[in-house]
Amino acid sequence: MNTKKLLRPLLLILTLTFISCSNSEIKVESPDGNYTLVFNLNEKSEAIYHVDYKGTGIIEASKLGLGIDGLPTEGLKATLVETKMHNAIWKPPYGTKTEYPEKYSEALVKITTDSGEPLYNLRFRAYDEGIALRYEFPENKEKVTIEKELTEFSVKQGAIAYTTRVSQGVIEKTPVDEIKESMERPLLINLSDSLYVAIGEAAQINYSRMKLNSYGSHTLQADIEGEVTFDHPFVSPWRFVMAGKTAGEILENNYLVLNLNEPNKIADTSWMKPGKVIRDLTLTTEGGKAYIDFAVKHNIQYVIESAGWYGNEFTKEADASTVTVDPERSTGPLDMPEVIRYGKEQGVDIMVYVNRNQLEKQLDDILPLYRSWGIKGIKYGFVRTGDQYWTNWMHEAVRKAADHEMVLSIHDDYRPVGYSRTYPNLMTMEGIRGDEESPSNEQTLMTMFTRMIAGAGDNTVCYFAPRVTEKMGSHASQLAKTVCLYSPLLWLYWYDRPETATLDSGGAGGAKSIIKEVPELEFFDNVPTVWDDIKVLHSEVGELGTIARKSKNDWFIGTINGQSAKDVSLPLDFLDDDTAYIATVYFDDPSVDTETKVGIERLEVNSTSSIQRKIAGNNGMAIHITYKTDAK
Structure with missing residues (x-):
């Protein structure tokens, strides 16, 4: 049956064909018609698929399958057993948009041996934002071990990827056919001057993490980090492919990762408060109060008592149920x-911060204890991730924190897989080459369009630390990061302390830089951490990035520039028509008589305006736009 003519007005195209020979195929098309996934069996009766985007092939013929002892990969039979259309809108408790569309076409394919013995199912979805597929074992009751995954993503020869082996590593441009180590996901690939593709995974909840390796070919393979074992009905994570004429288009649509996860399971989310966070480097009572006073003055919602508050985090003996300050970090009390x-x-x-050494042995005890103390959130530190066991442990720890009404940041190697949709107390996570690694503007501009496709990233913004101008671009660039790098829990002044905080202890890294009351701190004071809308205005990966985000009636814009000076034009056509606004522009200016050298200019603008600036290499710009009637 071909429903194409009947369902075209509903923006759904599904070619429904039972597969019984090598030239049969199943075609799944996105509701907007931009993506088409075609599945068939080749001459060896192996499972094969390919993907087109706006009529151009982005994933060439690629194999599917799982490395399970005794499971055949040839001589297969495929049967289309179910199709579905989904069209909904859901509202998150917070996010990059007020609401997210969730529109897709779906086909479920049963894979059997030629004799009809069931092996597994393949579920394919074509969203307006990309395509996704996963493996399912709906009736399994025996122990099954997936030794490796055989999923492939074949791209054209000459494609260039933005690669890093580890989540906090340097990102490099690498021809796909020169990749010979497993690389982090999501993997952004430049197919041509006007076509980018991102490959990643979502809903990796109880499964080994996927990385990608081409082994020197133009076909990327899904490398999972360790065996996966189960003895019950089971589904794999989703593997997704997104495309756009720019990397910015992909970033605007990155809510696909959330859509591929289950809906929110927390009935009451009223206790969840996104916001800005400052780290107490003193670990003293008076220092903590000084940070709180600073937070009140500068519209910061949280103070975190960081590493060292309960002892040396790297020892098994430290007890996170006690307040026992590490003397190497602070003199206390x-x-x-x-x-x-x-x-x-x-x-x-x-x-509070808690290291995995304590989390792994004390989690069930400290969560109710912290709640009784009045603590509202935890940063999980140095967590183990990658294999199935620790992945499952980590997500169970997220669920347990939700039971005790704790918001979470997960630090170090964990990257988002969209689980924040299901448990939105998981607000942010590291898995990013953030300011602790002193990234250049060029590296931050790669991070914006690679790592940030996966979701929120805790970049730990610095401002007064010497490393800012020495290694990390400019102060205006740091202002811009709060807009460009989305994080519902936004860490500010990572290595800095208020002037009133004591200086008898160095805290993390011996940091003693002081927060000066320079005028541009008003931008940090005003910037939100969650948003109603997003527009990517520039997305030259590694070269120039501009992101505009809306909060109520205000717009905030961040521009980060790479190594070369550029004339930057920012059309403001996303503003409301026939409305007067005031744009407050923060820019690097060596002539300004402050330590940070940030100039401030206020302009009257409207939807026909364009802000023009020459931005020097490794500099940036931040803009706050308000209704003229609201401007002070």
């Missing part, structure tokens, strides 16, 4: 109940 009480009085919540 730290009266945690008093800091929490003072914060509550001032309207500032307290978070």
Whole structure:
């Protein structure tokens, strides 16, 4: 049956064909018609698929399958057993948009041996934002071990990928056919001057993490980090492919990763508060209060008592149920109940950091304890990820934190897989070459369009630390990062402390840089951490990036520039028509008589305006646009 003519007005095209020979195929087309996934069996009766985007092949003929002992990969039979159309809108408790569309066409294909013995199912989805596929074992009751995954993503010869072996590593441009090690996902690939593709995974909840390796060919293979074992009905993570004429188009559509996860399972989300966070480097009672006072003055919602508050985090002996300050970090004393009480009085919540050494042995004890103390959130540090066991442990730890009404940041090697849709208490995570690694503007511009496709990234923004101008571009670039790098829990002043905080201890890394009350701090004060809309205005990977985000009636814009000076034009056609606005522009200016050398200019603009600036190499710009009637 061909429903193409009947369902074209509904923007759904599914060619429904039972596969019984090598020239039969199943075609799944996205509701908007931009993506087409075609599945068939080749001459060896192996499972094969390819993907087109706007009529251009982006994934060439590629194999599917799983490396399971005794499971054949040839001589297969495929039967289309189910099709579905889905068209919905869902509203997150917070996000990059007020609401997300969720529109896709779906086909479920049963894979059997030629004699009809069931092996597994393949589920294909074509969204307006990309395509996705996964493996399913709907009736399994025996122990099954997936030794490796055989999923391929074949791209054209000469394609260039943006690669890194580890989540906090340097990102490099690498021809796909020169990749000979497993690379992090999502993997951004430049197919041509006007076509980019991203390959990644979503809903990797109880499965080994996927990386990608071409082994010197133009066909990328899904490398999973360790065997996957199950003895019950089971589904793999989704493997997705997204495309766009620019990397910015892909980033605007990255809510696909959320869409590929289950809906929110937390009935009451009223206790979840996104916001800005500052780290107490003193680990003292008076220092904590000084940070709280600074947070009140500068519209920061959280203070976190960071590593060292309960002892040396890297020892098994440290006890995260006690306040026992590490003498290598601070001279103390730290009266945690008093800091929490003072914060509550001032309207500032307290978070704490806990290393995996303590999480793994104390999690079930410390979660109710911290809740009784009045702590509102935790940063999980140095977590183990990658294989199936620790992946499952990590997501169980997210669920347990939700049970105790704790918001979370997961640090170090964990990258988002969209689980924040299902458990939105998981607000942010590292898995990023952030400011702790002193990335150049060029590296940040690669991060914006690679890692950030996966979701929120805790970049730990610095401002007054010497490394900013020495290694990381400019201060205006740092302002811009708060817009360009989405994080519902946004860490600011990572290595900095208020002038009123004591200096008798160095805290993390011996950091003692002081926050100066320079005028542009008003941008940090005003910038939100969650948004109603996003527009990517420039997306030259590694060269220039501009992102505009809306919050209520205001727009915030961040521009980060790479190594070469550029004349930058920012059309403001996304503003409301026939409305007057004031744009406050923050830019690098060596003539300004402050330590940070940031100039401020206020302009009257409207939807026909365009802001023009020459931005020097390794500089940036930040803009806050308000209704003229709201401007001070």
